[in-house]
Amino acid sequence: MTAAGILYILVYFVVLFAITKPLGLFMAHVFEGERTFLHPLLRPLERLIYRLAGIHEGAEQRWTQYTASVLAFSLVSFLFVYVIQRLQGFLPLNPMGFSTHHAPANATPMTPDLAFNTAISFMTNTNWQAYGGETTLSYFVQMTALTVQNFVSAAAGIAVAIALIRGFARKQAKSIGNFWVDLTRATLYVLLPLCFVFALFLCARGVPQTLKAYVQAHTLQGPTQTIAVGPVASQEAIKMLGTNGGGFFNTNSAHPFENPTPDTNFFEMLAILAISSGLTYTFGNMVGDTRQGWALFAAMLIMAVAGAFICYRAEAGGNPILAKLGVETTATRNQPGGNMEGKEVRFGIASSALWATATTDASNGSVNSMHDSYTPIGGLVPMFNLQTDEVIFGGVGSGLYGMLLYAIVGVFIAGLMVGRTPEYLGKKIQQKEVKMAMVAVIATAFSILAFTGISSVARFKKNGYWNPPGAATANLANSGPHGFSEILYTYTSQTEDNGSAFAGIDVNTPWYNLTGSLAMLLGRFLFIIPSLAIAGALAEKKKVPVTSGTLPTHGALFVGLLIATVIVVGALTFFPALALGPIVEYYLMHSGKLFASLMRSAAA
Template identity: 50%
Template structure:
């Protein structure tokens, strides 16, 4: 550990939140239909889409109509992407000559990209054609990210309304988020990345001659354009198997810094956009501070863990200043660790190092970040939406302690909201622990493990945590391209994405019809240090009670095994 490493971690996390603030203010104007400087460019395009689809953007939908539109749109996206994947071998722009995917892999991949998970049971450069990458996967990178934003926009309107009826128009929210936010930012970032050396070509490959005279065929893709939305959309799926550890995707320390910041910038922007939209900047800023504190502490813990030499090397008398196994040696431990906590704190899933090669406690931190609900800051909109659920639970707990009816952002919190809030937070342990328990005793599932014992359990636990949390990163070692894993991981992705989405929109539907209350002497302040501590406590208690026993059997046991082996040398 050194000051340079600490500064690198602080700079990356801090810049993401700082840059997210002005973008969030702009995003709020987009959600609210206010005038922006991009209106002359996109207003005509927006109107064309509405006329073609027969949509009246001024029509505000009830929560059931909004939810139905969201589910129908994503179902259509799934079936279209599934068809592209299955028929890939007969479609154009396939210079690699790749065949169509198997039914179970096509199902898993289509679900993965529609749910903003981007779990990949395949090697990108050996499986997906240029057409599939561009028109299938990249399109869903935009649409799945915009879907998350619509959830937050609808919830914000519910808090603002005073005995209202609708929560907005899904089609308008989806269109405006894609056109005004994701598209221009992705174009700018893609151009920057091309200028910094990231590849952007329709060619299938190129041949390179090595120093010793031998030749090697290197796969190529339009990488920069897909990398931009992969990070800004908090998606994470890469065109290359090693993701952002590949030099064509991440060639320099500067591209590493820029893309690492891009992982979280729109997640933080959604926090600030929500705060402006609900006219409660201080209250939502408190949620952002709670998330930032948890993320920063996790980054510090990971850095402390991974800058210690592996115990086995110490026992063998080998001089090692840090655990470099699995790290990106071009960038060092701080850049690898910062990326790891940002990608697991968000629902991103991209990697520039191999998570399974971290020390057992380092792997535990990564899993725990995802198990908190992907709220640090999580996906675009989906992160702040679940964080608001945590805030609702916090004021409910506080209300029980002091004997008062809980309120949050001017809305009374009653039994109906708490019931839906519990559905939103309990689906994650149901999917993760339920599927892991079955896989742990099923020979078909166990056949996919590279390791047995605690590390093998960690491989399974990480996979289902990543899937249900809509993260997409993987603990290397698990051979997931098999019917059992592709199918159950796909189901976990669907549960983790759409059950909380429906629950949050149901909360919005319940709140929108309620009167907007003015603060009273009995109202719990939700913007100060006391409330920040309460929210952090609720988040940690929920995550700890639900997942600590499983973590104890996996990475924690492995940690003590490592120490035991060393003691026996």
């Protein structure tokens, strides 16, 4: 670890803290329907959208209606993305001719199961990449299918979080807001303006933004190099801010055209957690006690900082097997040292490890280094972050409603210990709320562990339809415990709607595409529906007055309780699986044990 690296991580969290209040306050104003500095410009457009879509701005929805709107919108989103992808060969803005006879030799065909997986992936804000962008998708698909979903799936996540906040804030109310209005406001006032500025900054620093075909270069030593370009900056901005994470290119934010410099790296990484962090303040503001928001922020921050330093330390330590061969794995003044396999020189160890931590704290899933090549403990941190259900800041919206579910479980456990009906923010937490929160937590664990278990043993006919390589473990790039980690990470990432990968595994087969899609749907909607049900139930309740027996939920005690709940629920559920993967690998690596390579794969 270097002083510059440690400073980098600390500055990052200080800046994140500094933007939390202004951004959070702005979002509170937007969702309460108050006037902001953007209203003169955007209010007429907002009204026009309601008129064209036939929506009554003032009409409030019960939780069931709100949920039905989310589900209907998600279904339509899925259909749009699926159809646009399947038709890309007939659509414009396809200079490389994907899905036509002129497609480049290295192009990946857009099969029905790949289109299905990608459509589910973007609709659920996962952005799992079973595809390699520059070898599969036309500019038209990147813009009108993927960029659009980056916006609206993020906006839908924010909307659900706002609805749950209203559940806490309102008293004896039947309704929790209007999904269409929340969706429109999140897109129009929050995401679009931020992305617009951010995209211009990224382009100024080197991210391409063009509709022209790939460039042919005659390299200095002779051979031709085909350089993929495209409308990258506009997608990159929302990919980061909306915690989407699906790259324009195969290697995502490690690609120099997505992330060309250390400063773009810093701001892209800040964008990962910015809105989720801001929403903790929005929460505090809307429930009328900002200390409640800061308590959630504190719990998230403590876990994020701890994860970042554990990961950084492991990666800076490097690979002992390489060190024995005479490779310098200690940082010096003019080389980064550490475990540089799958990392870029301009980022080095600290900002790669911090990114890996931040992207899995959130449901972002973008990468600026390859998690598959991380040291065992370095790779354990992102996997553990995902398995906490991504509540350490988390996805835009989903992080907050996930953390609020944990808060409900936490106060319930505390209530059991003292034999008192638990309360949170003046609302009695009763059977229904706890049941709903537990449905969400158990469903994700079930999805991760069941699919990982099945894929570890499933056998298919070689060259058959379901999985051409044969057994589901034949798709791995690494054998031994690291191979198991690849499968575990695959289903963890998709269930948690993250989208990052231990990318050596070849997941573009019907088996992985379809089971992965199912995992993404379970992870998204078995969190959203219980959250909205809780919102509806809470909104109807009265506020109970604070007494001397009330557990204060804004102090250090509650922060500790919340962290313990997240870690205990995560650790107890996944410890056996983690022991079989990264933990056993750690000991084997230090004893110098090597495992045969299974196949050479380059998907991200």
